Amino acid sequence: MSAQAALPIQSHILSILVDNEPGILARIVGLFSGRGYNIESLTVAEVNNAAHLSRITIVTSGPAPVIEQIKAQLGRLVPVHNVHDLTVEGPHVARELALIKVAGSGEKRVESLRIADIFRARAVDSTIESFVFEVTGTTEKVDAFIKLMQPLGLVDVSRTGVVAISRGATPL
């Protein structure tokens, strides 16, 4: 829509509580692709085994009216219990975990270890010529770490995408 093209694009973290039933992820993902919405990252896992509830965390982006529409469309899906927009609802913690494989020797290898230390990344696998680092933090921190590893022999990256939760004692 031309009117919306002029609006600034914002990134939002949505937390969606759903019935963990077959096809639920396809329903959510199909909604995003079918209606042309963005998914920057998506994580999903069961969070309440007894009640068969899963929490899906989606980072999406778009102009404010589109974000509102995304939330309304998600809320319309029958197995969705609730949709929370952490970005607007108040303080929250958002984290990503990444596993980063770096191969090299000599000074580069030492340097990668030094930087890993600064980022509080742990080496969770090691051979003579490689490390796998585990790093957690905000998306920006993970991005920065990966960028620094680039010239030091970056081989592979595997990231979880963002998980997030509100701060304080009250539930979502």
Place this chain on the structure above:
Amino acid sequence: MATEQREKQTMSGAELVIKALVDQGVEVIFGYPGGAVLPIYDALFKQNAIRHILVRHEQGAVHAAEGYARSTGKPGVVLVTSGPGATNAVTGLTDALLDSIPVICLTGQVATHLIGSDAFQECDTTGITRPCTKHNYLVKNAEDLARVVHEAFYVATNGRPGPVVIDLPKDVQVQQGHYTGPQNVRHKTYRPRVEGEADKIRQAVELMAKAERPIFYTGGGIINAGPKASELLRELVKLTGFPVTNTLMGLGAVSGTDKHFLGMLGMHGTWEANHAMHDCDVMINIGARFDDRITGRLNAFSPGSTKIHVDIDPSSHNKTVRADLCIVGDACRVLEQMISAWKEGGFKPNTKAVKKWWAQIDQWRARDCLHFTQGKDIIKPQYAIQRLYEKTRNRDTFITTEVGQHQMWAAQYYKFEQPNRWMTSGGLGTMGYGLPAAIGVQLGHPGKLVVDIAGEASILMNIQELGTAAQFRLPVKVFVLNNEYMGMVRQWQQLLHGGRYSQSYSESLPDFVKLAEAFHCVGLRCTNPADLDGVIDEMIKIDRPVLVDVAVDKAENCFPMVPSGAAHNEMILPDQPASAPGASVSEEGMALV
């Protein structure tokens, strides 16, 4: 206690399904058998509570269920086999989704252990239908069957109605399981909001009282909310004296002959309705969704108005048009609340201003935008509808349509007194909808006159359903406005594509009279304006399915028309030069459907 005892018994999955349907009050199923649903057909064979209507194509089954649902207010039920049965149903399901029609579609599926093996007539039915249903289920255990069927009815009929698919693997149909009655099933998550927020209702009523140029713009939501919603809307119109316009899906919500009614709005809406929408200062939208066929160019849509939007589906709010006051709730309940807030608050309309508004509207009305001239030789399509209306207005008549110019003319010239009398494919615009829909309507209303207003191209898309009408002695009437063109396509090609009529001529048409006869129906033909009344009388008199082939003007266009990408106040009328509009359609407009 006795029922509980009974419910402890086990029965086969197929029997569980039938029992659940009976307990849901289902009287008729539209279906077509096949390998993957044979156990259900066997269970149907052994009972008398539910009548099965054998259609001739699964698309027809879904449209018939839609016609039944739209005209009775009860959900329509469909039963089809796996694979091609399910894929044939997809158009109907999408149609029901876009027009918010409650339909339950049971599909057969290969046995659970075969799922994923590309077995014979296997398809991923839940995958295919996920985006074209309100919800769908794959049942893998007979113990879940009764609950799922009851849930499906709840989901299909509550909130914004829509189609629900239940995919039933064949082994589950023969497995034993326990029955649960509908009273024991409560949906875990789905609780649509029915009641409007009181303070918003109050704000709405205050805006209405202050309005100088108000308009009610109402849609299919009023029809879906039941006949009482129409009554309440009429009451509110009377209380306020405001003008009212209906969408294509909303016709019949107010009487087509009420002086407050401005006719339909939108792409082929009336001059007065569209101008009033453009110039109003307070718009009260109840159960309509600012569809692109309604709004025209969005940034020119009713630029100066304060918009109140009542909808049961929160995602309809601010989807394309930003509203100033969004009320989530059921149209019937919110109307009730509005009326009592209006009365209890002692509100009065701004009579002086509204009178001036009516004077303006009367000027638009005087433009007489639906005027046409019927000559002696060729039947004007508008005239055919007008005569059909005059000949049937004194009996309770149900009209369905196909899609095209005839559909728009029907919406413009047939005046509905009551809701649920008008069944048309609005959102999806599905050619082939009207005949099966008429069959569904007729089943819900034995003895009533049901007419499918059709085009010669559309009717061929589900013509096979004449066989269904004949078999079940359903005296539906098919009133074909035969212009030998896909008229609506031809009209766009004339106005937007320099008159290059690419593939829009209806070549090699069948002899419709003989075609009707071949299906054991009656065929009539009318080519002369003077004969029209007589032919319509005969059509009504014959207590059998009748197809009337009415030869109409091949070159007639449907006006008024808001061309794609234009604003409401940029409507084209028939008496404008034909060359003008084509030139005025913007490049942006050319890209729009």
